[in-house]
Amino acid sequence: MELRELKNLSYKIEDELRKEIEEVSDFIFNNPELGGQEYISSKYLVDKISQYGFNVEYPYCNIDTAFRAEIGDNEETSIAFLAEYDALPGYDGPNGLGHACGHNWIAAGTLGACLVLSKLKKYFKGKIVLIGTPAEETIGYKCNLVKAGVFNDIDIVFQMHIEAFNNINCKALAMDSIEFSFKGVAAHAASHPHMGVNALDAVQLTFAGINALRQHVTSDVRIHGIVSNGGEAPNIVPDRASCKFYVRAEDRKNLEVVKEKVINCAKGAELMTGSQLTYRYFENSFDNIINNSILQDIMRKNLANVGISELLESQDGPTGSTDIGNVSQVCPTMYTELALDICPIVRVHEKEFLNYANSLEAYDKLHKSVKAMVTSALEIYLDKKLLKEIKKEHIKNISL
Ligand SMILES: [Zn+2]
Ligand SMILES: [Zn+2]
Known part of the structure; x- marks a missing residue:
């Protein structure tokens, strides 16, 4: 099947899975847990993806609430989607916790991308991997996963986060x-x-x-x-x-x-x-994010295809640090931020953000995020030369 046809088919499959993907966001949102203690959330995600035939390792790398689920061929292109599902303390939600950073949305989007790709598996060779990465807000367990060599057999990593602006050129200190x-x-x-x-x-x-x-x-x-x-x-x-x-x-x-x-x-x-x-x-050290211009070109195109074309291109503006920076040092990583169409802008970690993290508007962007990640991944699965170029640029970038 041609790439264009395959992309259209992936949209159709994503549409069919809409409810299922939204349910994941709902469940994680309604069961907020602190970083490192995401027992209910991680088990839910593992159970869900197991139903789709993925092989699961859980717990993973000696971290109780981390997991790895995969399906597909060894020795072929291996693409990983990184789920997060830790909540924040100090909100009015259950146990005083809340998904004020929208990690319920990340969990649903990355799992959703894996489900859609698994239904297209007969059209490409490669491995689809979902890695559950706990405690982004605190310990930053992705650092431990990097140190344990988890990404040694992964070719490309995808993740998306809700933020104030659409951005494929994110900075993290x-x-x-x-x-x-x-x-x-x-x-x-x-x-x-x-x-x-x-x-x-x-x-x-x-x-x-x-x-x-x-x-x-x-x-x-x-x-x-x-x-x-x-x-x-x-x-x-x-x-x-x-x-x-x-x-x-x-x-x-x-x-x-x-x-x-x-x-x-x-x-x-x-x-x-x-x-x-x-x-x-006293905590893990975080590295800056290394972006990859070829991955950005792929993502820019696939975001435009789902109607998201206003992107923040400059790296100016406030920023923090995140453990996906460490991942990007060892594996080409496409980390994207998507904005919700709300006015005035409400930012993550604000109390008000809890009204939006699992809203209809968040669902709209969730489906676009899944579609954009899936179609970007399909391009790479189908084009070994493209993967080679991405890796070449990554090696150049890390040696700078
Ligand atoms: Zn956060
Ligand atoms: Zn976050």
Whole structure:
């Protein structure tokens, strides 16, 4: 079957599966769970995809709520769709949780894409893979999956997220999380202060040093921290104090340079106070997203085919960090953000966003997202030369 015909057939199949895909979004939305504890959501997704004949590994890579489901041929093009299904705390939903980042939508879209492709399987050679990736909002388990080599046999990765704008050229900052802990000597703060070594002073001097550093970093850099332990009582010289920082930059190269300076601020504070410094990375380190222009061209075309052509092309504007950045370093990744047609714009993590994350408008974009991912994947399954070009560019990009 020709590509054009196959794409049309995929639209038809997606239309037939509409209800099923919306049900996935509903279920995950109505059962919000914190990152790493997505037991109900992951089991639901695994049960659902098993019904379609996918082979499932669950739990996966020693992570309780991660899974891998696949169907198709070994030694052929292997395309993975990355599901997310963790919710956020601090909302009015069940257990005070809510899908204010719309990960219910991601789960439904990626599973939906796999279901549609599985029904077209006789028309192409290749493997369809759905990987369940827990705790995007916190631990970022994709980092663990990357380290475990999960993507070594994957050729291409797709994922879409709801955001404020349509964007196929997303940016995410590289990020390290560092905790500085200082050990001093406790003493009576009034009668024997000269006997004490003040660990809290070291924390304050670390902040002072970092604040001075801000003037001398490039504008992409973000350094933000909290005091995680500031002592016990005002009449005791604090012998333990600590602070936590996120340090971010546009790419890891710059981050490494800035991070060393941040660590030196803490070392300076150690020297100034006579305390003892230890430091550790308290969460996974995230890498910046590497985009692939060939994948972007494919996605741009297939989004236009479903009526989405107004794309944000510039990489300017606010951004954070995400664990799909790490995936993009080891595997060509097409990460796309789709906007909901709502006015005024409501952004993810806002309370108001809960009214939209599983709305009719979200469903409309969900079906477009599935169709665009499926048709993009079909192009790659059917054209080995195209895959080769994508990989060639990826190798060039990671060596920059
Ligand atoms: Zn989020
Ligand atoms: Zn999110």
